Structures are given as C-alpha cells and as structure tokens.
C-alpha cells in the first residue's frame with residue numbers, strides 16, 4: 001500500500017511540470033515559493049446558497065454610549081499617521097499585505113442586498129470597493145469574496161432610508177475563503193474578528209456576507225462572546241421583498257490581521273496579545289485548564305493523519321511515549337478533530353501535542369500555558385512548519401520542540417534514491433510550485449527514528465514536569 005502510493009507519485013512529477021509552469025507564472029505577485037505551496041493545498045469551500053439562515057436583528061437593543069467614547073474606540077483601529085485625517089473626515093482605511101479595513105465613526109447605512117455602505121459626510125462624493133477578508137495578497141481567493149461598495153459623502157443622491165436602526169457600530173466581513181480548514185478559519189476569520197471587535201465589549205453588530213452556516217454553527221460559542229447582538233446574514237436580510245437598509249452609529253469594513261495565529265500588542269488596536277486571545281477561547285469554550293501543572297498525569301495527544309503526511313510506525317512511537325511515562329491519546333477521526341467543542345477540550349487536557357505539519361496543529365491554541373508543542377518537521381516543509389505553527393507557538397505561552405526528519409525517515413528517499421538528490425538538498429529549486437506541493441505536501445509519509453525521537457520526548461517530559469505554576 002505504501003509502496004503503491006510512492007510509485008504512483010513519480011509519473012505525476014513529470015506530467016505536472018510543463019502545464020503547471022504556466023499556472024505558476026500566472027500566480028500572485030511577490031509571494032514566497034513555500035507560501036504558494038500552501039495556497040492551493042486547502043480544501044475548496046462549500047457552497048451554501050441553498051442553506052442560508054435567517055437572523056433578525058432586535059431594533060430595540062441600543063447601548064448608552066456617548067459618541068466621544070465610540071469615536072475613541074473606532075480610532076483605535078486607525079493608524080497613528082491617519083488619525084488627523086480620521087478626525088477631520090470621519091473615515092480612514094488601513095492597507096497592509098494581508099488585510100485591509102476601513103473605519104468610520106459617522107452614522108452609516110448598509111444596504112445588505114447591494115452590499116453598499118453609505119457614509120454621509122460633507123466631502124465630495126467618492127466610491128471605494130473592498131473585499132472584506134484577511135487574505136488580501138491572494139488574488140485568486142479574493143475573487144470569491146463579495147465586494148463591498150463604500151459610498152462616501154456627496155449629497156447629490158439622498159442617502160437610503162433606514163429600515164432598522166442599531167445604536168452600535170457594525171463590523172462587515174465575509175465568511176468565504178477556505179472554510180472547512182481549521183487553520184484558515186481561525187487564522188483568517190476568528191483571530192482577525194477578535195482583533196477588530198474585542199475592544200467594543202460585545203456592543204457591535206456582525207454583518208456577515210458570503211454567509212456559511214457550517215462555519216457560523218461551528219464557532220457559535222466563540223462568536224457569542226464577541227457580540228451581544230444577533231448576527232446579521234446580509235443575503236438573508238435582503239431576501240425577497242424585505243427592506244434591507246440597516247443603520248449603525250459607525251462601521252468597520254474588513255478585518256485587521258496581525259500575523260499567522262498571532263496577535264501583536266504593538267499593532268492597532270494595541271494591547272491585544274495571543275495569550276489574551278487564548279484566555280478568550282478558554283472562556284468561550286469553557287476549557288478547564290489554564291496551566292499545564294493542573295494536569296496530573298503527563299498526557300500526549302498524538303494527531304494521527306490518515307491520508308497524507310502519515311507517521312507509518314505510529315504504534316512504535318506510541319509505545320516509546322508510554323515507556324517514558326506518558327498517557328497517550330491518539331486522535332485520527334476527522335469527525336472528532338472538526339468538532340470544536342470536543343476537540344478543544346481534549347487538547348486542553350493534554351500536556352504535550354505531537355503532530356506532523358498540517359492544519360490540525362492549529363489546535364495548539366487550546367493547549368494550557370506551559371504545555372509543549374512537538375512538530376514533526378518534514379522534508380521541504382521547514383519554512384511552512386516554522387511560519388504557520390512553530391513561531392506562533394512561542395507567542396502562545398507553550399514550549400515549541402521541532403523534530404526535523406532526516407531523508408532516511410521520509411518516504412521520499414525511495415522516490416529520489418539518494419539524500420544528495422536536489423529534492424532534499426534544494427527543495428525550493430527542485431520543482432515548480434504545483435509539483436512541489438504534490439511531492440512534499442501530498443506525497444510524503446514518515447517512518448520516525450524512534451530512538452532519536454525519544455530524545456525529543458524526554459525533553460518534552462522534563463519541560464512539563466518542571467514547569468512552575
């Protein structure tokens with residue numbers, strides 16, 4: 001079976017080279033090879049047009065909030081150099097590599113059918129378009145995100161009449177994108193949404209376009225901690241002949257992004273940290289353990305992949321961990337892993353989390369502080385392993401250990417014959433992106449050198465044993 005997989009890969013490599021070189025050239029701007037390797041590795045999002053859920057807003061719910069403090073909160077999402085302009089015009093946008101968001105502290109009308117945001121100001125009329133998703137560098141993905149039209153100023157056309165008035169600001173974002181992949185869901189929507197809305201202390205209405213019921217249901221407990229208002233599904237609110245203009249005391253279109261699985265206290269709105277976000281997750285999901293010392297018997301969670309990047313000698317690895325005195329929990333079923341309530345509490349009661357590179361490692365966010373994250377770092381995936389899961393782990397208050405596999409442990413050695421082959425020496429130069437993806441990401445399994453891996457696990461054991469409260 002394994003051999004079969006390995007040999008099936010070889011013709012792929014040659015077949016893919018020529019046609020995909022073309023696609024490769026067409027692909028995005030100045031994006032790293034390794035990053036592009038991952039772009040296309042994510043599942044295609046599921047269409048949801050038939051299953052849109054209706055949510056009705058309670059128009060009576062308003063907060064006593066003076067406009068000064070609302071202005072202050074909104075201005076926290078404006079870069080320092082733009083504050084002067086923001087005060088003068090009531091509108092400002094922040095454009096970064098990954099994210100773009102616009103902020104206004106003026107009374108704002110949102111036509112949920114046309115996805116038009118109208119901001120009456122005394123300025124001459126201007127129009128802008130924004131696709132509110134934290135992946136602005138990915139042109140292909142962004143095409144799936146419905147553009148929001150922002151109309152500023154000008155009184156030639158009367159502003160639309162409000163059908164519903166909310167006394168709080170709106171945050172407009174899309175749940176299009178890589179829905180179904182936990183890394184992308186949390187990295188590109190949940191964390192940016194927290195960054196953008198946490199400062200409002202639930203006094204904010206979430207206006208969701210490209211509404212995905214599966215996503216909204218999965219994260220309902222988390223979303224409920226960000227807003228005390230019902231969530232507005234833009235398309236459903238505009239369905240049929242219903243009126244669809246919602247008015248707000250201000251608005252943010254788009255979500256602010258700080259970095260992969262991380263928050264940056266020095267970036268706007270300033271003062272948010274990854275540790276604070278972890279605490280927020282624990283509160284939202286009622287997770288029990290905040291610190292690893294609260295777990296009595298050292299427990300390892302081994303994330304078992306069943307299709308790609310498999311650990312072939314998993315049983316042997318588990319035996320070694322048990323010999324060292326760990327209780328070992330092996331989780332393989334996608335149904336368990338995608339059940340946020342269940343899996344987050346399972347991870348939260350573990351002291352060590354072990355897995356090969358992949359989206360499931362995003363669950364490191366649920367580890368108690370002081371726990372250990374061990375990543376099995378495969379051939380050709382070093383950059384991604386560090387960027388997406390390794391470096392962020394450190395900001396999460398967990399110890400990060402990397403187990404770098406040798407070519408002898410990788411199934412790729414059978415294909416390329418020698419560890420001096422370019423595939424091992426220079427993965428970046430060896431193949432164009434799409435082929436590289438088939439080889440390193442989809443075509444690689446690992447047989448771990450248990451003796452060598454034992455050293456990593458011994459270190460993990462001493463870290464969790466010695467971890468002071």
Ligand SMILES: *[C@@H]1O[C@H](CO)[C@@H](O)[C@H](O)[C@H]1NC(C)=O
Pocket residue numbers: 057058059060
């Ligand atoms: C809003 O308040 C009015 C009057 O107090 C009441 O009749 C109405 O039912 C309320 N609407 C909602 C949605 O609670």
Ligand SMILES: *[C@@H]1O[C@H](CO)[C@@H](O)[C@H](O)[C@H]1NC(C)=O
Pocket residue numbers: 122123124125153154155156
């Ligand atoms: C808005 O309308 C007023 C009165 O009709 C007019 O004096 C003013 O120039 C208009 N402003 C803009 C920006 O069109």
Ligand SMILES: *[C@@H]1O[C@H](CO)[C@@H](O)[C@H](O)[C@H]1NC(C)=O
Pocket residue numbers: 241
């Ligand atoms: C929508 O409402 C208008 C005015 O109430 C009515 O004339 C029209 O027939 C309605 N259209 C549909 C499709 O129900």
Ligand SMILES: *[C@@H]1O[C@H](CO)[C@@H](O)[C@H](O)[C@H]1NC(C)=O
Pocket residue numbers: 258259264265266267268
């Ligand atoms: C955090 O944000 C500040 C301000 O934008 C920036 O200078 C710094 O490089 C960021 N740090 C990281 C680790 O991205």
